[in-house]
């Protein structure tokens with residue numbers, strides 16, 4: 001039989017219609033779906049009583065409220081907590097991933113000890129007694145001060161307990177990762193002689209002048225900042241981003257003003273020059289201390305010229321003038337500072353200039369302005385010191401903090417990096433690393449890797465074999481954020497206090 005094109009097409013269409021109308025293929029698909037669901041390797045969602053637990057996320061400094069969906073007491077999902085002051089029901093992908101951290105297949109579940117370059121499992125009892133023995137030897141040799149600790153934060157109780165432990169052994173060498181919060185604290189201490197920090201009430205402002213703060217790139221309390229950005233847009237407020245590069249935040253701002261890298265402080269000086277010269281400041285802000293203000297005024301007018309600011313920043317003087325007038329004439333202006341995500345500190349001088357802009361705008365501790373927050377401190381009982389502890393604590397810190405030019409330098413991780421890289425590195429005999437991955441996060445990871453290799457005893461408190469844990473002699477698995485009982489004494493960007501329940 002001859003098959004021509006017409007009969008071939010008719011045959012094809014008939015076969016397709018017949019297959020679609022017959023129930024057999026659909027039945028086969030249904031059966032195979034049911035069959036594969038019963039395979040032993042197919043994950044089956046837990047069934048049982050559903051309940052929720054509320055807590056706060058500690059995977060970044062944001063402090064979002066979250067609720068955990070539990071099925072038969074097993075956490076199965078993380079959701080944002082409605083009406084929470086930080087995130088009001090929102091959640092970011094990192095917060096959602098807490099379940100993966102909890103059940104991740106590569107999670108370290110038992111202590112590990114490195115033997116001939118490979119990790120072997122050991123019991124908690126053995127790990128603790130072996131490390132304790134090494135610390136005892138250090139103390140007996142008069143080297144208690146050579147114990148050092150590096151943590152991601154020194155704000156929460158867990159880190160502070162670790163600090164107490166290091167101090168009790170006889171060492172001052174506790175180092176926390178540096179962030180812009182440290183600059184805020186130092187500035188508040190210097191300016192107001194009080195222990196506090198700064199919160200920015202962006203949501204209620206009508207003009208945000210951001211000195212490189214990545215408001216929608218994850219600055220401080222990311223969800224709070226993103227919500228604030230949306231709210232200010234809804235309310236018809238203005239948002240100006242000063243930044244050398246076109247970041248996501250710069251792209252979404254009402255105006256992006258490119259600036260030469262590192263010259264944001266010079267721009268602040270130029271703005272202050274215009275504000276002071278044209279008397280654009282709020283009288284109420286300066287009326288309390290006219291004499292001091294007049295001294296400041298003449299200094300700013302003489303030294304911080306507009307031309308100098310324009311030359312250094314690469315922003316023309318007309319734009320600087322216009323920006324200063326727009327900022328000062330807004331009803332509730334706010335200058336926010338801390339570059340990028342706020343992971344690096346600012347110089348004291350720069351921070352003070354940005355703060356002064358807020359001060360002259362009369363927005364300190366006012367709705368839509370900059371709030372000075374209390375840093376609640378835990379009042380720990382005194383450490384019981386024996387002779388070795390006292391001798392160790394009498395020795396100055398390895399990085400020279402508290403001495404001369406470094407008198408105010410409480411948090412100087414970058415200098416710890418130098419220390420690890422220097423000839424003095426022999427001064428570290430034992431290093432505890434908690435909630436931190438310096439081999440990945442610090443700038444010169446090659447040198448840091450080498451330096452940590454040279455520390456005789458490195459102990460990592462980590463749930464995962466990250467880059468630093470891989471270098472350690474012992475890995476003591478830590479709790480994930482859903483398991484740990486940890487306070488959040490201060491949440492960047494808001495003025496209240498939240499506690500992880």
Ligand code: SF4
Pocket residue numbers: 057058059060061062063064087091092093094095096221222223
């Ligand atoms: S923004 Fe930070 S605190 Fe909030 S859910 Fe994401 S990781 Fe957690």
